[in-house]
Amino acid sequence: MESEFLSTMVLTFKLAAITTAILLVIAIPLASFLVFSKIRFKSILETIVSMPLVLPPSVLGFYLLLAFSPVSSIGSFLVDHGIRLAFSFEGLVISSVLFSLPFMVHPIQSALAQVPLSIFEASYTLGKSKLQTMLRVILPSIRHGLISGIVLAFAHTVGEFGVILMIGGNIPDETRVASIAIYDEVESLNYAMAHQYALTLFVVTFAILLLVYTLNKKSLGGIR
């Protein structure tokens, strides 16, 4: 029982960590594109990114389940190449990335929008490429947006329930994360175990958020 508890918690935070890492890599270019691109129909892309904020998780989960199922064209293509996404950890990662996308993109997007254009241009006139400018000038100056995005995406993934229930089921060591386990334990009237999961999640997420906000304040204070 105890080892099952541990492996569920490890899986929960592993999922959150991998999802957050992938989101960070995706969200920086995506947020830059949303801020700086001048294409038409940009609002359509913005809407798609924001959809998970308002869409019931079961809707996203339902469509992902359809897409991942071996009967669908995407699912059968993947299965033919040895990738099974429905009821697997990989499937959870993909759906978590989609579901937490706005939580990472929005803070980075609004931080980027506040950087004056002349900061970019100054770096270009000093001979620095777009990549150098991004890495050495822009990302350090939007680090508070990055931290907010990381914390929100991580916390949101830890707290995710509906999508995982739809596409992940409740397979120990594969898709059984803490939020599912709580539901499962309550269903079988095992309140003590449910409480153990719930309290752990509560304490750990509180500690992470507190640490981040304290550090954030300190680094702000250092500049002022």
Place this chain on the structure above:
Amino acid sequence: MIALDITKNLHTAEGTLKAHYELTMNHGEFITLFGPSGAGKTTLLRMLAGLEKPDSGRIEVDGEVWFDSSRRINLPPQKRSIGFVFQDYALFPTMSVRENLLFAAENDEQRSNVDELINLVELSSLSDRRPETLSGGQKQRVALARALVRHPKILLLDEPLSALDPSMRQKLQDELSLIHTRLGVTTLLVSHDIAETVKLSDRLASVVSGRIERIAEPMEFFSPQTLSGKLQLIGEVLKIQEDTPVFIVTLLVGSSIVRTVLSADEASTLTVGSHAIISTKAFNPIVIPIRH
């Protein structure tokens, strides 16, 4: 030598303006572009820097083609040897003064010159401070020093003095003048206030509606051909006071106040806040040193 002949359609508040600039600058020359806002001065600087693309034409700097629409050449800003000082300074907020300059340096020689540049703009004591802790004038000097790190062929200054208070403005003018003499870098400065850069400039160019209307040395620029005085000063009209039958006009010349009596006709050509030439022909001015 810098030669440019470019056109661009400018979208201004009054509609589209077909801008056409022709300008030749000699090596080490200091030219001020001035004119009303919306005349396209900043756009000209930005096109020289490669931050905006002209519609057609050619920009050549020391024999190197930076832009040529007929040959489809358009060097990006990174490939142009420029130093650009932005109106809002554009200092990198997460870097100290020294780091801002070091960021610009491309090689060891330029890195080792950073401290000298910081000295030149008198910021040695502030070199570890972050930009947000500096005053406007100090930020401006950091921006200026940073623009000079890479020994640019041309220094472009976009309204560098307009946001500063008068005493700071005076100090920065002196500093700009000193830097220009010391480093001899070809400089193009944009201003909407003529008076602030008259003494710095080798030539003044007035930009009106997307065109360089007139370009001349400062004194020649302000003096109509018919006026050949023994004493000529440029001042700002502070007050026009009627004292029947004449008008008493008060002007600010540098930091001195000059009062003069004008006829009603003469006074009617002046407005408070405008600039005017004070000239005297008949009398030889007396110059005596001040003893302290």
